[in-house]
Amino acid sequence: MSLEMESNQPTNSQSRADQRDEPDRRKALAAGSSLLMAAGLVGGYGTFFALAGRYLFPSGAGRAWLFVADAGGVQPGQSIDFESPAGVRVTITRKSDSTEASPSAEDFLALSSVCPHLGCRVHWEGHNDRFFCPCHNGVFDPDGKAVSGPPAADGQDLPRYPLQVVDGTLYIEMPYSSV
Amino acid sequence: MHGAYSRGIAESQVLSGIWRNNKYLLWDVLEHREIQGTQRVSRLVAWWNERVPISGDQLRELTNEPVPNHMKKWWFALGGTPAYLFVVQILTGIMLAIYYQPASTTAYESVRYITEDVTYGWYFRSVHKWAATLMIAAVVLHQMRVYFTGAYRCPRELNWVIGMSLLMVTLGLGFTGYSLVFEQLSYWGATVGGNIMDAVPVVGGPLKQMLLAGDQYNEQTLPRFYILHAAILPVTLILLIGVHIAFIRLHGVTELEGEVEPEDKTKHFNFFPDHILTELALGLTLMILLSALATIFPAMLGPRADPLTTPEEIKPEWFFYATFRWLKLFGPTFAVLSMGFIVFLMFVWPWVDQLLVRITRNKETSTYIGIVAVFLIIGLTVWEAAVAH
Numbered sequence: 001m002s003l004e005m006e007s008n009q010p011t012n013s014q015s016r017a018d019q020r021d022e023p024d025r026r027k028a029l030a031a032g033s034s035l036l037m038a039a040g041l042v043g044g045y046g047t048f049f050a051l052a053g054r055y056l057f058p059s060g061a062g063r064a065w066l067f068v069a070d071a072g073g074v075q076p077g078q079s080i081d082f083e084s085p086a087g088v089r090v091t092i093t094r095k096s097d098s099t100e101a102s103p104s105a106e107d108f109l110a111l112s113s114v115c116p117h118l119g120c121r122v123h124w125e126g127h128n129d130r131f132f133c134p135c136h137n138g139v140f141d142p143d144g145k146a147v148s149g150p151p152a153a154d155g156q157d158l159p160r161y162p163l164q165v166v167d168g169t170l171y172i173e174m175p176y177s178s179v
Numbered sequence: 180m181h182g183a184y185s186r187g188i189a190e191s192q193v194l195s196g197i198w199r200n201n202k203y204l205l206w207d208v209l210e211h212r213e214i215q216g217t218q219r220v221s222r223l224v225a226w227w228n229e230r231v232p233i234s235g236d237q238l239r240e241l242t243n244e245p246v247p248n249h250m251k252k253w254w255f256a257l258g259g260t261p262a263y264l265f266v267v268q269i270l271t272g273i274m275l276a277i278y279y280q281p282a283s284t285t286a287y288e289s290v291r292y293i294t295e296d297v298t299y300g301w302y303f304r305s306v307h308k309w310a311a312t313l314m315i316a317a318v319v320l321h322q323m324r325v326y327f328t329g330a331y332r333c334p335r336e337l338n339w340v341i342g343m344s345l346l347m348v349t350l351g352l353g354f355t356g357y358s359l360v361f362e363q364l365s366y367w368g369a370t371v372g373g374n375i376m377d378a379v380p381v382v383g384g385p386l387k388q389m390l391l392a393g394d395q396y397n398e399q400t401l402p403r404f405y406i407l408h409a410a411i412l413p414v415t416l417i418l419l420i421g422v423h424i425a426f427i428r429l430h431g432v433t434e435l436e437g438e439v440e441p442e443d444k445t446k447h448f449n450f451f452p453d454h455i456l457t458e459l460a461l462g463l464t465l466m467i468l469l470s471a472l473a474t475i476f477p478a479m480l481g482p483r484a485d486p487l488t489t490p491e492e493i494k495p496e497w498f499f500y501a502t503f504r505w506l507k508l509f510g511p512t513f514a515v516l517s518m519g520f521i522v523f524l525m526f527v528w529p530w531v532d533q534l535l536v537r538i539t540r541n542k543e544t545s546t547y548i549g550i551v552a553v554f555l556i557i558g559l560t561v562w563e564a565a566v567a568h
Contacts, residue, residue: 041463052274055302057298
């Protein structure tokens with residue numbers, strides 16, 4: 001819009017003598033400077049709002065790799081109860097078919113209690129030997145496999161916390177603070 | 180462009196005419212006719228014009244305020260500068276408010292989180308801080324320009340009063356702003372501010388109680404500063420800016436006396452688009468300046484507020500240096516009352532000026548007083564900046 005105005009209506013500060021001189025070059029200069037101006041505006045404010053978008057998007061801070069145990073010290077089939085600083089309890093189990101002396105992260109299982117359906121917390125029902133989600137009656141077996149309810153219909157098992165073994169030590173990635 | 184526009188209006192009048200006479204006929208027009216691309220566009224234009232009945236001429240009259248030629252000088256775009264910076268403050272302020280937690284237990288940690296953890300948090304916090312500094316500087320420069328060109332004189336006295344109110348609200352925003360960080364300066368600045376109020380006879384005590392939510396800084400204090408900073412003062416500023424600009428439109432921009440212009444030149448140019456382009460370029464320049472300042476001198480975080488220890492060296496932000504030095508020179512009650520009197524004189528200066536002109540028979544008396552006042556304020560500021568105590 002400004003481009004058109006620049007080229008069609010010389011500002012009234014320009015004297016008449018000026019207007020007779022090389023109108024083509026004047027037009028090109030006006031168009032070029034308008035284009036530069038537009039590019040500056042779009043680039044400048046575009047960058048500003050792009051940064052603003054990054055600022056508003058959660059930075060992902062608040063998760064950390066937390067120390068669990070000496071990996072080799074956990075016997076096959078054994079479970080350890082882990083409580084994060086935020087108070088979240090996780091049962092970390094070493095798979096019974098893992099027998100190596102120095103197990104890797106794949107030999108362990110740490111089930112999240114967040115239901116894969118819509119994010120409610122499941123709880124362990126000892127008498128039924130199952131995990132149960134009270135929101136929409138989701139049921140999971142002790143390995144976290146969906147048995148019935150909406151999660152089973154969609155084939156969504158309980159998610160697992162990321163684990164890693166570094167130099168024989170087992171770590172779990174969890175949020176370290178809570179609301 | 181104008182041709183297409185008036186065609187659109189004509190089309191709209193035709194269509195709305197049809198609509199009024201017989202609505203089924205309009206449906207006929209829209210549905211059963213083969214509508215070509217251009218007609219589709221004019222249908223859109225017609226739709227718009229019927230719902231927003233503003234003609235191009237009305238719009239042009241609204242935006243094409245003719246402004247005197249002296250406005251082409253950058254010095255005279257200083258009024259738009261604080262307004263632009265205020266928009267920057269609103270944007271960055273809303274962004275900071277998204278992470279900031281106004282409670283004495285969480286405020287400092289949330290500012291640390293913004294500064295260190297949030298992506299580009301340091302940038303937006305620094306831009307907010309530097310834009311505040313530049314905004315106060317621009318307001319003061321704008322005020323000096325208005326003062327020394329005598330633009331506050333009849334009939335624009337009331338707009339000077341509005342302008343003074345804008346200065347006060349801006350300073351209030353600055354003060355409440357650095358109180359929110361909850362570093363040592365925030366706490367002790369608020370404490371000292373409350374006690375300065377206390378020094379005002381009669382109303383001072385209750386005012387201090389209202390500001391601090393008690394006799395001294397407590398856990399109810401910070402929310403008050405927050406609401407002042409993020410709601411009450413900005414809304415006041417927006418309303419005052421509205422009145423300020425309305426007055427400018429009603430009176431027109433002051434003609435500058437003593438401008439030598441060639442006879443054949445027009446004395447005015449159009450606000451839109453000519454002056455808007457100046458403001459756009461100014462806005463981009465300010466954006467570059469702010470980003471550079473924010474990157475080279477980012478906003479730091481001092482030690483957390485400690486009610487038990489006043490730091491050995493404590494100073495307000497630079498824009499309060501002069502008043503701070505004034506407070507040290509005189510006892511609190513005299514300093515507060517004299518400062519109050521000076522601010523009152525500044526508010527009513529257009530009438531003081533009339534009085535001075537009548538007494539001294541010299542139109543420049545105010546200019547001389549202004550020069551002395553500016554050097555006094557600069558002197559006090561530099562003095563405060565140069566010494567530790």
